[in-house]
Amino acid sequence: MSGKTLYDKLWDAHLVKQRDDGSALIYIDRHIIHEVTTPQAFEGLRIANRKPWRVDSILATPDHNVPTTTVERANGVEGIEDPVSRIQVQTLDDNCDEFGIVEFKINDHRQGIVHVIGPETGACLPGMTVVCGDSHTATNGALGALAHGIGTSEVEHVLATQCLVAKKMKNMLVRVDGVLGEGITPKDVVLAIIAKIGTAGGNGHAIEFGGQVFRDMSMEGRMTVCNMAIEAGARAGMVGVDQTTLDYVKGRSYAPRGEVWDQAAADWLTFVSDEGAEFDRLAVIDGADIKPQVSWGTSPEMVLSVDSNVPSPADESDPVKREGIERALVYMGLEAGQAITDIKLDKVFIGSCTNSRIEDMRAAAAVVKGRQKADSVVEALVVPGSGAVKAQAEAEGLDKIFVAAGLEWREPGCSMCLAMNADKLGAGEHCASTSNRNFEGRQGYGGRTHLVSPAMAAAAAIAGHFIDVRDLDAQA
Amino acid sequence: MKSFTQVSGIAAPMDRANVDTDMIIPKQFLKSIKRSGFGKNLFDELRYLDEGLPDQDCSHRPVNPDFPLNFARYHGASVLLARENFGCGSSREHAPWALDDYGFRCVIAPSFADIFYNNSFKNGFLPIVLADDELEVLFSEMYAAEGYELSVDLESQTVCTPSGQIFSFEIDAFRKHCLLNGFDDIELTLQDSDSIAAYESARRVSAPWLFDAVKA
Numbered sequence: 001m002s003g004k005t006l007y008d009k010l011w012d013a014h015l016v017k018q019r020d021d022g023s024a025l026i027y028i029d030r031h032i033i034h035e036v037t038t039p040q041a042f043e044g045l046r047i048a049n050r051k052p053w054r055v056d057s058i059l060a061t062p063d064h065n066v067p068t069t070t071v072e073r074a075n076g077v078e079g080i081e082d083p084v085s086r087i088q089v090q091t092l093d094d095n096c097d098e099f100g101i102v103e104f105k106i107n108d109h110r111q112g113i114v115h116v117i118g119p120e121t122g123a124c125l126p127g128m129t130v131v132c133g134d135s136h137t138a139t140n141g142a143l144g145a146l147a148h149g150i151g152t153s154e155v156e157h158v159l160a161t162q163c164l165v166a167k168k169m170k171n172m173l174v175r176v177d178g179v180l181g182e183g184i185t186p187k188d189v190v191l192a193i194i195a196k197i198g199t200a201g202g203n204g205h206a207i208e209f210g211g212q213v214f215r216d217m218s219m220e221g222r223m224t225v226c227n228m229a230i231e232a233g234a235r236a237g238m239v240g241v242d243q244t245t246l247d248y249v250k251g252r253s254y255a256p257r258g259e260v261w262d263q264a265a266a267d268w269l270t271f272v273s274d275e276g277a278e279f280d281r282l283a284v285i286d287g288a289d290i291k292p293q294v295s296w297g298t299s300p301e302m303v304l305s306v307d308s309n310v311p312s313p314a315d316e317s318d319p320v321k322r323e324g325i326e327r328a329l330v331y332m333g334l335e336a337g338q339a340i341t342d343i344k345l346d347k348v349f350i351g352s353c354t355n356s357r358i359e360d361m362r363a364a365a366a367v368v369k370g371r372q373k374a375d376s377v378v379e380a381l382v383v384p385g386s387g388a389v390k391a392q393a394e395a396e397g398l399d400k401i402f403v404a405a406g407l408e409w410r411e412p413g414c415s416m417c418l419a420m421n422a423d424k425l426g427a428g429e430h431c432a433s434t435s436n437r438n439f440e441g442r443q444g445y446g447g448r449t450h451l452v453s454p455a456m457a458a459a460a461a462i463a464g465h466f467i468d469v470r471d472l473d474a475q476a
Numbered sequence: 477m478k479s480f481t482q483v484s485g486i487a488a489p490m491d492r493a494n495v496d497t498d499m500i501i502p503k504q505f506l507k508s509i510k511r512s513g514f515g516k517n518l519f520d521e522l523r524y525l526d527e528g529l530p531d532q533d534c535s536h537r538p539v540n541p542d543f544p545l546n547f548a549r550y551h552g553a554s555v556l557l558a559r560e561n562f563g564c565g566s567s568r569e570h571a572p573w574a575l576d577d578y579g580f581r582c583v584i585a586p587s588f589a590d591i592f593y594n595n596s597f598k599n600g601f602l603p604i605v606l607a608d609d610e611l612e613v614l615f616s617e618m619y620a621a622e623g624y625e626l627s628v629d630l631e632s633q634t635v636c637t638p639s640g641q642i643f644s645f646e647i648d649a650f651r652k653h654c655l656l657n658g659f660d661d662i663e664l665t666l667q668d669s670d671s672i673a674a675y676e677s678a679r680r681v682s683a684p685w686l687f688d689a690v691k692a
Contacts, residue, residue: 016675040510134567169590264683321493418566420506437498442498
């Protein structure tokens with residue numbers, strides 16, 4: 001018999017009941033909730049007169065709607081200027097109070113983006129099942145956990161039963177071999193993967209990221225990659241547990257300690273794919289081939305290396321794809337054949353659940369240190385992913401580096417990744433963004449998003465247009 | 477949960493690949509704490525020529541005359557024809573809520589994003605997968621004939637065209653059963669409460685760290 005994959009092991013460990021019709025009940029260890037996708041779920045519980053099954057498995061925080069300016073943040077929920085956003089954040093507070101759920105409220109120093117605070121606090125651990133009403137929950141898969149996004153009806157279902165009705169997905173391995181070139185980041189790796197396999201490439205599959213590049217990658221880098229599994233169509237992305245995982249988890253506030261730590265760590269190290277485990281699909285990339293990536297279009301698969309030119313619809317034979325390219329060129333205001341480095345930026349956004357951790361802040365700060373934002377860039381936001389990231393960055397003086405370079409240092413939240421708060425693009429504005437989606441209107445009505453790494457976003461802020469971050473010194 | 481048995485109605489096109497849930501219902505409308513009322517903002521950025529705001533009266537907004545759902549021939553449509561990877565992106569269940577609230581009862585596409593597909597069933601809204609060439613037949617017949625209607629029957633798992641051509645589709649037995657009967661998922665799962673409790677007790681012993689409470 002062939003061995004088991006990491007996903008097989010996580011599935012088996014959480015299988016409560018396999019039903020005859022092919023569906024199964026899967027036990028959920030950790031449920032993270034935020035203000036946008038839960039009000040209707042709590043309302044459903046109330047209508048049916050139900051209570052959460054295991055209230056101490058739930059952690060809440062508001063992130064999507066929260067303002068990021070210090071002024072608007074100062075007065076907590078009451079200070080949120082948009083009345084509709086305020087009601088939504090207040091509703092989360094009320095629901096958590098009513099049901100006795102632990103919540104890091106808006107100005108709690110532990111508040112942050114759900115997918116940042118889960119691993120950071122140790123609330124999400126290796127070997128767990130983690131769900132959240134947000135598609136980027138796969139971020140936690142970096143810990144060697146089965147983590148994925150769910151809809152609001154499923155949020156209600158997990159609240160009421162601690163289980164999810166699921167059907168086992170297929171196994172896909174994305175292997176990145178070799179060693180990355182100097183200055184190539186995890187964001188470049190995941191964008192290159194999506195460019196290769198497409199936004200539907202992982203549909204119906206759980207993706208395991210394997211190969212030397214991931215063994216060498218930091219935990220925060222693995223989180224960046226797993227975060228965007230959904231942009232490759234996969235609900236869940238994951239990396240096997242190793243010493244890097246254990247070193248990251250040890251000492252976090254909700255992580256086990258003492259003898260229980262030893263027991264847990266021994267268990268966690270089994271969460272790797274067995275030698276000879278078979279995958280339904282395989283994609284292989286040579287890490288040495290990956291260059292800094294920039295998205296040019298309106299789908300995360302519309303990605304190119306920074307030294308490339310925007311594609312021409314004439315070169316595409318598939319009519320549906322050709323029309324997609326034509327539409328994207330119009331929406332993005334780009335010419336076929338134009339060099340990526342000729343795209344000028346109006347705004348820069350460094351943040352989001354993809355790239356707002358301390359390593360991202362350090363990478364961006366290292367690029368802008370001692371330099372000045374281009375005058376043509378009207379706004380450059382740096383939004384840390386959590387209160388803890390913010391405090392750490394400030395302790396290292398990174399905030400001062402950003403401000404000295406002409407960038408703005410903000411309070412933690414989702415911010416301009418999806419523009420549910422006041423941080424957004426104006427119509428027609430081009431933004432170098434470290435977020436995860438370049439859909440039409442995603443960062444603001446008519447806004448034009450280019451997905452890049454923190455270092456590339458920082459370099460774009462300095463140059464005013466895209467530039468290979470590795471060339472910045474040569475041009476200075 | 478709302479049931480689905482069959483629907484016969486006008487088919488309308490969303491003729492592009494990778495339609496994402498941001499496109500189906502933009503983020504500013506996600507601030508609602510209700511489950512209904514999203515239909516008037518379905519495909520908001522494509523449907524109207526201005527930027528939509530939450531709680532806005534949409535009856536006086538300028539509509540995009542080039543967007544098919546605004547064509548008189550597609551008014552009252554209940555079957556949406558779409559292309560590959562429909563519903564990709566964000567997990568927002570507001571997407572099927574908006575489609576349903578607008579009046580669609582099902583969407584037919586060659587493939588769906590996993591989370592959207594899953595969310596649809598929770599709302600009595602049926603996502604149907606047909607092959608590319610079958611979709612091609614439906615699209616071309618629909619474009620050729622105003623008032624083109626399709627009949628969808630879940631029990632027999634078929635889509636029937638006006639000329640009587642029948643296309644069969646696959647669906648999980650469990651999902652079909654729930655949808656036909658309008659079963660409440662939570663009620664069904666709670667019938668297995670003993671199994672859940674037994675699993676939990678065993679895990680508390682073998683992996684106690686999983687049960688450390690999240691503390692304030």
